[in-house]
Structure formats: structure tokens, C-alpha cells
Amino acid sequence: MSRKRTAVVAAALLAGVLGLSACGGPSGSAAGGSDTIKLGFLGDFTGESSGLVIPPFNGAQMVIDEYNATNPPKKVELVKYDSQGTPDQAVPLVTKAAQQDKIVGMIGPTFSGESKAADPILEQAKIPNISAVATNPGLAQNGWKYFHRVVASDAAQGPAIADFLVTAKKPSKVFVVSDDQEYSVGIADAVNKELEAKGVTVQRDQFAQSASDYSSTIAKMKAFAPQAVFFGGYYSQGGRLLKQIRDGGLTATFATGDGSLDVGLVNGAGAKAAEGAIIGCPCAVPDAQSTVGDLKTFYGAYQARYHVAPAVYAAEGYDAATAFVKAFQAGSTTPDAINTFLSTVKFQGLAKPIQFQPDGNVVGTAIFIHQVKAGKIGLLGNSKEAKLS
Secondary structure, three states, rough: OOOHHHHHHHHHHHHHHOOOOOOOOOOOOHHHOOOEEEEEEOOOOOOOOHHHOHHHHHHHHHHHHHHEEEEEEEEOEEEEEEEEOOOOHHHHHHHHHHHOOOOOOOEEOOOOHHHHHHHHHHHHHOEEEEEEEOOOHHHHHHOOOOOEOOOOHHHHHHHHHHHHHHHHHHHOOOEEEEEOOOHHHHHHHHHHHHHOOOOOOEEEEEOOOOOOOOOOOHHHHHOOOOOOEEOOOOOOOHHHHHHHOOOOOOEEEEEEEEEOOHHHHHHHHHHHOOOOOOEOOOOOOOOOOOOHHHHHHHHHHHHHHHHOOOOOOOOHHHHHHHHHHHHHHOOOOOOOHHHHOOOOOEEEOOOOOEOOOOOEOOOOOOOOOEEEEEEEEEEEEEOOOOOOO
16 A cells, blocks of 8 residues: 555544544633643653553554644644653652643553552542553542543453463463562453363462563473463563573463563564464454454554554554544543543444443453464454464
8 A cells, every 4th residue: 555545544544433523612621721732641651561552652643643633723732751661650740740731631551550559640630541551450440530441451351361261272270470560460360260260270470570580480380281371461571481481391372461462572582482372452453464444444554654563552542542532522621521521432443342431441341362473463353253373
């Protein structure tokens, strides 16, 4: 597809999905003031897990740029806040965003740990926030009114990955391991519980986030002799762990969740060690071969703009920004007006319907399965229908 044609298709997609037009009255809009409103995006832009944050930011920026191109009454500035994925940095950043920068909404926080620490501040400041990545189930159990996410939680992801593993590989024993971060422990717990419910014998282990030598864990794996290993955590740890598992002579199927859905898993382990790895996600990472419709058009538009294929959560960043833009289009540009709008917003996102439940969870709980083949991560499809190649 030529760049010119891709740009035309991208514009049509954005206009269709977002309904970008100069409509909507002044109801709920800010009176007077600047001609620009600020929408924050908080996540790890420069740390070891930035591969999970840059794609959704890029997706969101596409939406904001297209909206601004319609010459709306108030243009939107998408402001980066680099937490490096740590709660300690996220807290002062969201405080600054709310109090000094006067953002009207936040895409993020990105990860579950920083969300747990920073979301109470956004809640107190009454700043509507939509995470494109955070999946810990507990985030929706705090009674927060300003919290939303466009991804299913690990309460859906964990069981779906476990069920797929049982159906596809029929293991009698699975070793479940994670580091000690909020997200990692949560998804490992969910997988562990579902595997046991399916009659699978499970052994569990955990190591520190800062660990780089997993010989103690691998020794336990060898003694247990599982047919499969599930890792709960991010790709930077997952790649190193998988390399050491294979170097240790273990051939068990390696499975993991959305935190490891990045080429960094393959690079860290090496293509040979990563071959056949199964990766679940409440997201569908589009590719040139298997995706169709709006998601395929998004793939072309994203690649044309950034000169790289869209990676994990790029589509979810796009959908989160779309929800905010729909509020702006309806004339809602103050935090409270936006939050009220989000309680009733309903639209077809790139890969799934977007509609928020009262607890902030997205209505849909579809989980998608990906697999590493020849050094590349490919989409196999919905967890209930996907087949290993």
C-alpha cells in the first residue's frame, strides 16, 4: 500500500471510528481560558518495560492529532509523564499533572503497581483516567468513580490462558513462577487457581523483581519435571528466565501473559529458546497477515506513521484516546463532565466493544493468544478458538 493511499485510509478509519466532526454544543465545556486542554499519558517511557508503553502512546497520539486536525473549539495536548513503571515516580507525577498542569483526564497509569499507588490521587482530584494496560483485578474493587480501563483484568486473562494451556497441551503438572510485582503476582495467582480447578498439579515459586540469576527456581523446576511453565511478569524478566530455563535443559512449554507480549521476550531469550512460547493478552496485536477490517487498516496507518508495526496495546491506547475524544466531541471538556460522559459511552473499538461498567472495568473480557514462531510473535486468535500452529 502506498503512503498516500495509507494516509487516506487512515483518515477514513479515524473519522469513522471516532465520529470526528465539528458537532456538540457547549454543555459541560470549560468556560473561557486557554484554547488548549491537556490530556495526560503516564507510563514507563524510558525504563526496561517501555516496550509496553510506547505503542499505546503512539496509538493515542494518532487519535489526538486527527481530532486536532478538525480545528475543534479547544485543541488537545497529549502530555507525557514518564514514571519508568515505578509507583514512587508515578505518585509525584500524577500530583503535578492534577494540581499544576491542570489535566482534564489521564490515559494511564499504565502498570498495575503504579496504578494502585497513583489512582487514589487521581480519584481525590476527580480526574477521569483510562488505563490501556493495567490488568490487576483489585484496581476495580476500590469503589473508585474516576477509574476506567479498556482491557479485561487478570481475573479473565489468567483463567483463559490456563484453560487454553490445558486444552492445547493437556499438562498434568505446571510450574507457576512470578517476580514480586503487583501485576506479576496477581496474574500468577489467577493462573494457579484455574489450573488447580482443572485438576492440574501445580508447584509455585517467586523471585525478587531485581533478580537476574534464576538457578534456584530452575532447580525446583527440574525436580518437579513439569510439562509446562507459566511465568507471571514483564518481558525483561521473562526473556532472561526463558533463556536460563532452556540453558538448563528444560523443554517444558513456556506460557506467559500480556506483560511479556513484546519482542523483548524473544530478544532476551534468543529466538531458538523462545520458539513456541505461548503469550496471552486481553489485547489483539495486529499483524499484516491475520487481521482484518478496522484493525488491519489501523495496522497500515500506524506502520506508515511510525515506520514500525503496532505492538502490544497500541490498539488499546487508540481506544482509550477515542473515548476521551468522544467526550470532547460531545462538548465535555471539564473533568467532571468527561467522567459523566464516560459512564455512558459505548462504541466499537479496534478489536472489541468499549463500554465501561460502574466499577470501571470494560464490558468485554475477550482474551487473545499469541505464539512465537521463527523469532516473531504472531496472533493465533481468541483464546476460545485459537489453535497452536
